[in-house]
Amino acid sequence: AQTVTQSQPEMSVQEAETVTLSCTYDTSESNYYLFWYKQPPSRQMILVIRQEAYKQQNATENRFSVNFQKAAKSFSLKISDSQLGDTAMYFCAFIESGGGADGLTFGKGTHLIIQP
């Protein structure tokens, strides 16, 4: 079974700074997808960014980008020019390509606080 580890329970940065959230995972699969989800206090689960394991290019979405290191099984999220609205729980998640109906495997989350 796959596991997802987020080693930073909480992080705090000043507005406009850049912050990087860490995620490592363990799987024997070669084809899979990785995601970062944001959960604000409203409890909504909002997809921030995704990465297909077969793609070497790191995904980017506006201020959000990832550093995907397949050999190291590492998938970190970088938030540039952080904003107060980025304050939330962030979850790294994994799904293997062969078991798309099996649901996502989540890490325990990182609570990100953006200070004014």
Next chain:
Amino acid sequence: NAGVTQTPKFQVLKTGQSMTLQCAQDMNHNSMYWYRQDPGMGLRLIYYSASEGTTDKGEVPNGYNVSRLNKREFSLRLESAAPSQTSVYFCASSDPLGGASFYSNQPQHFGDGTRLSIL
């Protein structure tokens, strides 16, 4: 555009009581899921249904039962609630990998969650 609708949003139960959490989606997705979220933990899969008429256990199925009533609805039942089942419960739906919606902005659509407290 409702997406995934969960009812109720909040519930307080006594130990030993039973209840059913309801979930409905209007996106014609084949797969549906129930997750629980505990403090300091990510979401953990309780049960899933790959398609209408099928259900399978996830990571933490003990103490729960599910019913895939039709393609739209997937309910979660607690037969005899225990304090350890105090949690926030999320329902989600998706197409499997290879389905069109999986490659959309939201591969899994989540409901707003049900906060369940068991005393």
